[in-house]
Amino acid sequence: MGAKIYTRSGDSGETGLYRGPRVGKDCLRIETCGTIDELNSAIGLIRAERIPPRADALLATIQNWLFELGAEVATPDPQRQGTQYITPEYVRELEEAIDQLDAELPPLDRFILPGGERAGALTHFARAVCRRAERRLVALVREGLELGTPLSPVVLAFINRLGDFLFVLARWLNHQAGVVEHPWEPPPRKA
DSSP: OOOOSOOSTTTTSEEEOTTSOEEETTSHHHHHHHHHHHHHHHHHHHHTSOOOHHHHHHHHHHHHHHHHHHHHHTSSSHHHHTOOOOOHHHHHHHHHHHHHHHTTSOOOOSOBOSOSSHHHHHHHHHHHHHHHHHHHHHHHHHHHHHHTOOOOTHHHHHHHHHHHHHHHHHHHHHHHTTOOOOBOOOOOOOO
16 A cells, blocks of 8 residues: 555645745745646646647646646755756747647637637636736746745746647637637727
8 A cells, every 4th residue: 555645744734845844835835836736737627628639739748847837836946956847948839839729720809708619618717727827926936036046937938828828729729619709899988
């Protein structure tokens, strides 16, 4: 029998950082890790749908990258501890995927409402979770600069590009399913 899933060490509201001290489960670093985990789970929901193999393969890669991002964030000083996993290559790969998918879509000239078929709507939801993770990461990067334990600036480029990718993927999944996008209709201007 393997190790038990529970340790009871977190029952007091604290958890341990990787190669670091115990901290409150409500600290910014743990909140950021939790939001990244939530994003990974949201992507898992997309993958549970019937989506094209091309999209599934991209999302599987991204889920692995998100585990790497979580490990980097969970380390108090990733530069010194050798846990800087997110690289500029990940950002380039996301950009290539964005460009390839976007080339198959009609041009976008207005804001669109999130939704569409189920996989597309779930991808829009994952994008919103990604943007929340990005906001947490921005705050954590600022905090790290102040404390002298900075995260690599690549993590911000990565999470920003991932949000862009999820937006384009949502559009692409809806387009593949023949779903028409609904533009945002701003209210008429008052005179």
